[in-house]
Amino acid sequence: MNTEANTPKPAQVLMEIPTIILEVKKAHEQYPNIEKEFEERTKKFSNLTQTMTVNFECSLSKEPIKYAVYLAECFKSFRHYDTLIDLEQFLKLYFSNATQQAAKVLQCPICKSQTKFEKIEQAFFPHLLINQLRSKKQCGEFPQHMMYNFVDKTFYPLHKGKMGSLQNAYFEQIAKLMKKEIMPQSQFYQLVQKWNANFNFLFYNNCSLSSMKVMIPVRSQNCNHFEVYDLTALLHHFDKKEKQFKCKRPDCNSIIKEEDLCLDQDLFNSCLKSYSFRFSFIYNKEKRQLEDILEEKQDINLIKYRSFTKLSEYLNYQSKIYKIVDQIYTSLINQEKTEEFYQKHSLDKIASEKLEFKFCQFTGQRIELPCRCIRCEQIQTCDLRYMSCILYQFQNPAEGKMAGNIIDHCPLCKNPFTKKQKPKDTALHEQVYVDVKMMNFITITTGFVNINQKDFINYLNNKLITKVIVKNDQESILKGKQAITTIQLKCPISKKKILRPIRGNNCTHAQPFDQGIIDLHQNGTIDLNQIKCPICQTKFDYFIEDNFLKDQLQIFFSYNLEECDAVRLSIMNDKIQIKPRNQ
Numbered sequence: 308m309n310t311e312a313n314t315p316k317p318a319q320v321l322m323e324i325p326t327i328i329l330e331v332k333k334a335h336e337q338y339p340n341i342e343k344e345f346e347e348r349t350k351k352f353s354n355l356t357q358t359m360t361v362n363f364e365c366s367l368s369k370e371p372i373k374y375a376v377y378l379a380e381c382f383k384s385f386r387h388y389d390t391l392i393d394l395e396q397f398l399k400l401y402f403s404n405a406t407q408q409a410a411k412v413l414q415c416p417i418c419k420s421q422t423k424f425e426k427i428e429q430a431f432f433p434h435l436l437i438n439q440l441r442s443k444k445q446c447g448e449f450p451q452h453m454m455y456n457f458v459d460k461t462f463y464p465l466h467k468g469k470m471g472s473l474q475n476a477y478f479e480q481i482a483k484l485m486k487k488e489i490m491p492q493s494q495f496y497q498l499v500q501k502w503n504a505n506f507n508f509l510f511y512n513n514c515s516l517s518s519m520k521v522m523i524p525v526r527s528q529n530c531n532h533f534e535v536y537d538l539t540a541l542l543h544h545f546d547k548k549e550k551q552f553k554c555k556r557p558d559c560n561s562i563i564k565e566e567d568l569c570l571d572q573d574l575f576n577s578c579l580k581s582y583s584f585r586f587s588f589i590y591n592k593e594k595r596q597l598e599d600i601l602e603e604k605q606d607i608n609l610i611k612y613r614s615f616t617k618l619s620e621y622l623n624y625q626s627k628i629y630k631i632v633d634q635i636y637t638s639l640i641n642q643e644k645t646e647e648f649y650q651k652h653s654l655d656k657i658a659s660e661k662l663e664f665k666f667c668q669f670t671g672q673r674i675e676l677p678c679r680c681i682r683c684e685q686i687q688t689c690d691l692r693y694m695s696c697i698l699y700q701f702q703n704p705a706e707g708k709m710a711g712n713i714i715d716h717c718p719l720c721k722n723p724f725t726k727k728q729k730p731k732d733t734a735l736h737e738q739v740y741v742d743v744k745m746m747n748f749i750t751i752t753t754g755f756v757n758i759n760q761k762d763f764i765n766y767l768n769n770k771l772i773t774k775v776i777v778k779n780d781q782e783s784i785l786k787g788k789q790a791i792t793t794i795q796l797k798c799p800i801s802k803k804k805i806l807r808p809i810r811g812n813n814c815t816h817a818q819p820f821d822q823g824i825i826d827l828h829q830n831g832t833i834d835l836n837q838i839k840c841p842i843c844q845t846k847f848d849y850f851i852e853d854n855f856l857k858d859q860l861q862i863f864f865s866y867n868l869e870e871c872d873a874v875r876l877s878i879m880n881d882k883i884q885i886k887p888r889n890q
């Protein structure tokens with residue numbers, strides 16, 4: 308007979324999770340060679356791979372990481388390196404009841420290896436890198452998806468979705484630029500001083516090429532404005548479209564080229580500390596720094612939706628809502644749905660609708676992330692942060708009750724949202740999209756008062772027109788040829804004197820046009836997307852500037868002051884001789 312079963316065991320005192328966390332952290336601080344050991348481990352991994360993606364999300368609970376750890380056995384035996392475990396989340400799951408706490412062994416939920424220990428603080432090893440990045444100094448309260456390079460010890464925020472894959476593809480070029488020496492004269496705060504911007508101002512850190520928030524901010528030394536480009540968007544543009552281009556900012560005539568680019572470290576540091584959809588900053592003249600408004604205050608867009616009694620309650624809610632905002636802001640359907648929408652709705656219809664661009668009708672706050680649902684027929688948008696509150700309560704009815712009645716429809720068009728029940732159904736977050744054209748318009752318009760309907764329509768018009776591209780990085784078709792030919796000095800399209808010769812991409816004739824036809828296209832006088840070349844009848848996909856001929860023409864004009872209609876070109880490989888040929 309077993310007597311032991313009858314004798315009562317001494318009641319075990321449960322250890323509290325906050326106490327354990329403190330003990331573990333204290334033990335880690337006293338660990339003798341912690342830095343060296345961590346470095347050795349990362350080195351071992353960097354032989355296998357150069358980079359590591361860091362998402363600051365606990366692999367177990369999908370909640371934000373507070374303090375990242377490895378189980379001691381996983382660490383010692385180099386089991387895995389980019390799956391993150393948050394200490395608190397782990398303890399809640401595997402070390403909170405009496406049986407778990409009595410066992411003196413923990414199994415890794417990822418690799419199943421067993422960690423045996425005497426005291427619980429021996430069971431973990433800190434993920435130094437994550438914890439350093441996670442500390443407020445490095446990447447703030449709202450850390451983003453990041454890329455860490457073991458070799459260079461550099462890290463930078465990573466785009467999500469398609470832009471993220473592009474960013475990975477340009478990994479080597481990005482690493483090269485990150486190592487380039489920082490030019491002090493091209494840094495945001497230096498420019499503030501240089502331009503005497505001694506006032507508070509709003510700054511949108513949105514890329515004019517990609518319409519997304521700038522992740523790696525690079526500046527051309529020739530630009531005279533605060534706005535920068537996103538490095539990934541630029542590399543993609545150089546790679547697939549043109550080697551250089553005229554700066555997309557209105558009023559800037561700089562040519563953007565890869566060799567003139569430099570990282571703006573000031574903006575980079577500000578970007579690291581905010582969510583991927585947070586591209587608006589305030590320059591605070593007292594503190595002389597850029598601030599993400601949200602770091603200081605609570606987001607009024609959310610507070611207008613519901614009230615909170617405790618700060619922790621608010622922060623918890625905010626992280627849930629921002630996850631939805633982030634998901635929609637970085638979604639690929641935005642571009643697609645926006646195009647679709649503006650194809651369906653004529654400019655006349657847009658002009659006839661009464662529109663409010665500046666303030667969201669539901670929150671009274673500035674519309675920064677204009678969105679509508681896929682069933683909306685009106686142009687009017689509201690801010691995505693408010694819309695995300697609606698989506699969240701629709702998905703979580705218990706939450707809806709906190710704010711009053713559950714809203715089951717789009718606040719703009721009143722059409723109902725649908726729940727995803729079958730795999731074929733549209734997911735809730737895909738029933739809303741960001742109007743990227745409107746967002747671009749809002750961020751490109753300098754000066755809040757200028758945001759109005761008339762300018763938006765002009766902007767939509769221009770948007771169509773800027774499809775005409777002039778490339779100036781291609782060899783002249785005349786170069787390397789031997790021929791004698793005649794060209795007219797009046798542009799066959801504009802009938803103006805040819806000062807800047809261009810040709811259509813399909814043209815093989817010597818006769819050029821003047822670049823002034825692009826201006827005629829921009830102001831709507833002609834439509835270069837529609838007309839064909841009057842000489843060879845081919846279509847214009849884009850234009851190519853002939854710098855070779857342009858230089859020779861300039862010399863010719865400076866010596867021949869008398870007007871003439873046509874000239875004779877004698878082309879000999881790399882030289883052109885131009886002689887007047889008056890009829």
Ligand SMILES: [Zn+2]
Nearest residue numbers: 381386415418
């Ligand atoms: Zn493991």
Ligand SMILES: [Zn+2]
Nearest residue numbers: 530554559561
């Ligand atoms: Zn510029």
Ligand SMILES: [Zn+2]
Nearest residue numbers: 680683717720
């Ligand atoms: Zn709608």
Ligand SMILES: [Zn+2]
Nearest residue numbers: 814840842843
């Ligand atoms: Zn032609």
